[in-house]
Amino acid sequence: EVQLLESGGGLVQPGGSLRLSCVASRFIFNVYAMTWVRQAPGKGLEWVSIISDSGATTFYADSVKGRFTISRDNSKNTLYLQMSGLRADDTAVYYCAKAGYGNYPDYWGQGTLVTVSS
Amino acid sequence: SDELTQPPSVSVSPGQTARITCSGDAMSRKYAYWYQQKSGQAPVLVIFEDRKRPSGIPERFSGSSSGTMATLTISEAQVEDEADYYCFSTDTSDNHSGVFGRGTKLTVL
Numbered sequence: 001e002v003q004l005l006e007s008g009g010g011l012v013q014p015g016g017s018l019r020l021s022c023v024a025s026r027f028i029f030n031v032y033a034m035t036w037v038r039q040a041p042g043k044g045l046e047w048v049s050i051i052s053d054s055g056a057t058t059f060y061a062d063s064v065k066g067r068f069t070i071s072r073d074n075s076k077n078t079l080y081l082q083m084s085g086l087r088a089d090d091t092a093v094y095y096c097a098k099a100g101y102g103n104y105p106d107y108w109g110q111g112t113l114v115t116v117s118s
Numbered sequence: 119s120d121e122l123t124q125p126p127s128v129s130v131s132p133g134q135t136a137r138i139t140c141s142g143d144a145m146s147r148k149y150a151y152w153y154q155q156k157s158g159q160a161p162v163l164v165i166f167e168d169r170k171r172p173s174g175i176p177e178r179f180s181g182s183s184s185g186t187m188a189t190l191t192i193s194e195a196q197v198e199d200e201a202d203y204y205c206f207s208t209d210t211s212d213n214h215s216g217v218f219g220r221g222t223k224l225t226v227l
Binding site: 035037044045046047050057059060061095100102103104105106107108109110111 | 151153161212213218
């Protein structure tokens with residue numbers, strides 16, 4: 001069974017930065033795209049970003065474009081999300097998800113909570 | 119970017135059939151995917167490519183799509199099916215970005 005373990009969440013002040021990590025196991029990491037999806041407290045799911053299997057291609061939601069950077073280290077089976085210029089409306093649980101062929105999230109981690117507050 | 123519209127809530131009695139719809143222009147050109155999210159848990163994929171069921175998902179979950187609407191059907195709904203359900207599709211503008219519907223709260227009681 002695919003395993004995804006996120007870390008790096010926490011409390012950060014508005015305008016601050018944070019890097020999330022997601023360690024993947026039990027599948028061949030470097031042949032699948034990976035995604036980040038977030039969920040604000042009490043709200044629905046919001047697609048954030050996707051990165052190709054090689055890391056060469058990335059896409060972002062308009063709400064995070066220019067502030068967030070997705071990356072991966074295939075030698076470490078690890079996905080990252082570098083977040084900067086954080087705002088209160090970035091407060092959410094951030095889920096790492098493996099992408100199935102067709103770029104949809106098929107397996108999800110348990111999420112890590114990011115709280116942006118002074 | 120594309121938008122997907124879902125009803126905020128659906129309510130059925132145990133044993134009845136629940137139908138949750140997802141509408142939007144993307145549905146006529148892209149596959150629909152459906153996720154179940156129970157309170158405090160991560161989402162779980164229950165339908166992919168409009169109508170396919172991942173291994174381990176009960177047969178009572180089925181999907182269909184026609185025109186600009188996709189439908190998740192839960193036959194003989196059980197109390198344990200009570201959850202939030204989200205549809206998803208890739209954006210028609212680039213085939214990589216994704217979009218979720220706002221979610222439907224299914225109540226079974």
